[in-house]
Amino acid sequence: MIRVVGQVRFRGSTMSRHNSRQKLSQFLLVEHLERRDVPAMIYDFDLVRQNAADFRDDSLLLTLTTPIAPDFSVGAYAPGLQLIRNYHLVPNLYEAKIQGATLLGTLEKLEPSLRVAMVQPNAKIQAAGIPNDPSFSKLYGLNNTGQTGGKFDADIDATEAWDTQTGTGRTIVAILDTGVDYNHPDLRDNIWTNTGEVAGNGIDDDHNGFIDDVHGYNFVTLTGDPMDDNGHGTHVAGTIGAVGDNGIGVAGVNWHTRLMALKFLDSTGSGYLADAIAALDYAVQMGARISNNSWGGGGYEATLGQAIARATVGGHIFVAAAGNSSSNNDVTAAYPANYNSPNVVSVAAVDQNGVLASFSNYGPTSVDIAAPGVNIYSTLPGGTYGSYSGTSMATPHVTGALSLYLDAHPGASATEALSALYQSADSLTSLQNRVAGGRRLNVGNMFTQLAPPVSDPQGARVVAGQFNQAGGSITSASLTFSEEVQPSSFSLADVSLVGPLGTLAISSVTTVTGSGNKQFTITFAPISQAGNYRLGVGPAILDLTGNYMDQNVNGFNGELSDLYTLDWTQQVQTVFTNNSRVAIRDLRTVTSTITVDADLIIGDLNVRMDASHTYVSDMVITLTSPTNVVYTLFNRRGTSGDNLIGTVFDDQAAVGIAEGLAPFTGAFRPEGSLTSLVGKNARGKWTLSISDKASRDSGTLQGWSLEFTQQLQVSAMPARRLAGSQLAKAQVALVSVALPVGPMWTGGALLSANQPLTPVPDLHAAHPMAVANTAAALQARLDMSVWSRFLADETGTPWSTRNRAAKAY
Structure with missing residues (x-):
């Protein structure tokens, strides 16, 4: 087991730890923000002063106020500081190397920086005490006949599962640990191999950012050799996937899996936060469906929590040891097992009698399942074997079971796999009020008592989309x-991009490496022209079972209304900022004002702020407009959490402030909508009011900004309602429209038809495959994004939005 050493602090004051299991939404991510004119927030400042040995002295983690074009030169952000790597899972997070300076001195230099948003010292991660009771035992955890003096059948029923499935090797399992002995005779046939890499040539052949990463990566030495020099990781690997039925040694839960070795802990079992995030980042990037995390304990680290939550997008399952402190995780949280992201599985340990191990952590709400973890016999480096105990040993039983299930059901989602895991578990009286549902792993039941996942007749849909900027232009x-x-079903012909001057060319459509063909990047020439842009995708893109898209989730695949659209308005933002600090005192209301001295017609308004305040639920925050209309932004949310760091109140945010978690980093919808300001003149005095409603906790407003985008004028055409069959007969001709100079939408489309068009009551095609089978209709869909905004029914509702599942911003 591994323990995180460190505590989150705000500069000059302690940020309290919270014992309850914290909710971490997958949407709680580091946002790409345009501007943030407030000093950097420093974590663990006091802890670095007290005991610098708990942190790496030559590196730290940070986020930038302006993530576009980060500067990787030495001294760009502080003397001797150089950015050295970033993370796919947590955009805008960088590790920076410290040269010729101390960690404490660098933190002091970074604190007043307006270019750095957040700084996190690189917390040290150490091996926690594993109960030192190694004794020879056989694999009672897989099949218990009482051979070790335990209770008959107090096991996971692996032999029953093997009657149906022994593994196919389709599922990649990442082992984040001390490495793996990939030459072990009982493991080498199941070690993952990166087929895009040539061993030993010193070249990053697959262009994933790592050289010679043939079997994984070593984040300690930054080399492609993840060999285990401790033993812990190899022991875990054997329980997950030692080769079965090969006449030697032991058998893993999955006889034929693929084990990806990701070493971020050194020979003593010590490592650092930045490397743990990097290892998980690599796992998701390279296609691992599951990661085994037999390490943990200590405190909440927001950056790691964000990475784990972000991994849910790719369907990644994060299996974590509950801890070896004999403590209740519902009361005293142990991380990473206590991150309440839906992809986290927290695992406790039981012995050969099915009783909770004396050392195991527990928690009826925070610990999800138990598995054998006492005197577990498995592989060790050098072709040897031995017995270890700990929740570290229980965790790989669960990981192996999930990989076996996904091998048998490759189309199953992470949610379906976890549902099968929990529904099939044995419910033990001895584990009631100790583990959720009293559950102990039963992999046999996953195959013998549960029906396989129902074949999905519904087509894929786009669940997330965004335009990407570089240098002020959108490029992809x-x-x-x-x-x-x-x-092969997703090509240039399936994409259209239309802007103020008409249709733009698409350069490429490529799969994101390691995404399991779920994530794609669409590139085009850089766009800087002001105006509205719309990307159209589909609907003739096929899932693995041959279904066309079902974007509107109505059960009919391949309709015109299943076209996915993504809109972007290219315009310049105007920002007004007040960086004066204001003390927030108990049971008082304080204000800060910004005067807008220009005539701006509001198209959108975001409010950005930073406030240090322990127990944020003491606060009510409002914004008063120049016309004295009061808008509530924040109303006593976040329970006992601390601070609002880089918080943006944005009506278009995916997550409401009520659903967020302190320190509320990123964008959130405010309590009261700001949309009524659209069309109003911004000139005048704006007032931010913060009311502290309780005693004992206080804080400081660090600064705040008003971010205005001006309202664009959009030329419109008379609306006509068209049926799907008639749309196929419509001819579209792009025209240029002369409009007054300014940031206006300057293009449009003119519709004509081969025959009179009459209103019809139904916009759906008569047959779900009508579009797919009609060449003319498929051609018509390519122009859909041009003119769909002009088509409306008698109520005035745009045709393109009536059947669209969601709109991305």
């Missing part, structure tokens, strides 16, 4: 599908 778009799609 990223899409995430709800399930794996066939790359």
